[in-house]
Amino acid sequence: MLTLPPLSLYIHIPWCVQKCPYCDFNSHGQNGELPQQEYVDALIQDLEQDLHYVQGRQLHTIFIGGGTPSLFEAAQIKRLLSSINERIPFSEQIEITMEANPGTLEHDDFEAYCQAGITRLSIGVQSFSTDKLNLLGRIHDKCEAKVAAEKALSSGYQSFNLDLMHGLPNQSFEEAMADIETAARLSPPHLSWYQLTIEQNTLFHSKPPQLPDDEALWHIYEQGQQKLAALGYEQYEISAYAKPGYQCQHNINYWQFGDYLGIGCGAHGKITLLAQDQILRTVKIKHPKGYLAADKFTFDTTEVSKDERPLEYLMNRFRLMSAIPKIEFEQRTGLPHQVITDGIEAAKDKKLLCETKTHWELTAKGKMFVNELLSQFC
Incomplete structure (x- = not known):
């Protein structure tokens, strides 16, 4: 029998300093001053229009992704979270994650984001090699990445994640292992470690870099798995590793086919409607200009038919390592x-x-x- 699963909220902030050549996310390079006040106002209106999907539930997790959400001031993040909590109750142990890039975090703001209500940071390091960071179009260097992790560790967050990539252009086995070792020395409770893939509609797709061959990629993956396990990180999802008790609850809800509202430019949602025996997927208006000018923010709503539900569930659930x-x-x-x-x-x-x-x-x-x-x- 269909039951109401836990409810999460995804919030998309689409701006970044510059578009990375491998990125196919809905992100837009910053051009002048960001419309922070207007965008947060729109996010609150967007949520208002989705409140009928809540069906009496609390929010168990919130994830603020992008783009680069840390381009927004902590005061705006606090206003957003307070407005959400006025409309939907938070669970006592709510996990609230915000993505951040080391090159956009003013280090004094770490505590401000924590005080604004963020409980968990996800820091997009990608590599600790200056050469590889330049090839990836990242705006930070390895020193900024280390400082960001150190600040996250000391600023009162319940947890933080470091994002790492492997299979980078011209990356050697030794460089890939060095990235893991450097990350582990910074004591993150959670590591995301995933292979660079070339996606359509990216600069790397039109001008492909030289990547390691399949044999080298397999060697990196196999040895990296062993190294992460030896360092005390348990693989609980295809590309996610955590110390005991520090798994990302927001992502687990995704992979367990839980429900989530999606607000912001191009945000996706998945909602169960018990009375109608329906599962819906929602998509919001993608481009910032169209989104900010909208009266209604939902671009598309589709039903997951009963024939589609088993495969949709398994496509998500097979990402987790648990039974x-x-x-x-x-x-x-x-x-x-x-x-x-x-x-x-x-x-x-x-x-x-x-x-x-x-x-x-x-x-x-x-x-x-x-x-x-x-x-x-x-």
């Missing part, structure tokens, strides 16, 4: 778990999945070949 309760499948999709029996049996035959009376669990092979696993359910 999958069969009851969770039924509660999040509103369907009996037997509807995917054929796919489960095919995955078991290929040693991609194992099964108990109450759970399914990815095997080591299944965790390595998630796309092949998903193909059993198409």
Whole structure:
């Protein structure tokens, strides 16, 4: 039976200092003074229009992404969070994450963002190599990255994350391992470590850099996994590693097919409507000019049909390393778990999945070949 899952909120702030050549997110280079007051006003109106989706729930997590949200003053972030809390109650243990780039954080503002209500920072370091940072178009250097992490550690946040990439242009195995070691010395409770991929509509797609070959990439990945485990980081998601108790609850809600409102330019949402037996996906107006001029902020709303729900759930849930309760499948999709029996049996035959009376669990092979696993359910 379909049940209401936990509710999160994603907030998109689309501006950054400059567009990175690998980035395909909805981000726009800063051109003059940012309309901070006007944009926060619009975000509050956007939320107002989505309040009927709350259905009596509390917010368990908020994630402010971008772009570069740390371009906004702490006072505006505080006003935004206060306005949200006036409209939707926060859970006692709410996790509120804000993305930040070392090159845009004035170091005295770390405590101000914490006092504004941010409980967790996600800092986009990407690499500690000056050469690699230049190739990636980043505006910070390795010293700024280290200072940002040190400030996050000492400013009262409950947790912080460092974003690292591997498989960078001309990156050697030694450089990739050095990035992990440097990051670990800064004691982040959480690390995101993911491979650079070339996406369409990016500068790297039109002018591809020289990347490590497949054999080198596999060696980096395999040894990096071992190094992170030895340093005390548990892999709980495909590209996320945490010390015990510091997993990102917002992302876990995504991957468990939870609900989330999405406000801001191009923000996506996923909502369960119990009375209508529906699951909806929402998308907001993408461009800042159109968004700021809008009376209604939703660009598109589509229903996830019952036929689509199993694959949609599994595409998300297979990102997590933990076992999958069969009851969770039924509660999040509103369907009996037997509807995917054929796919489960095919995955078991290929040693991609194992099964108990109450759970399914990815095997080591299944965790390595998630796309092949998903193909059993198409």
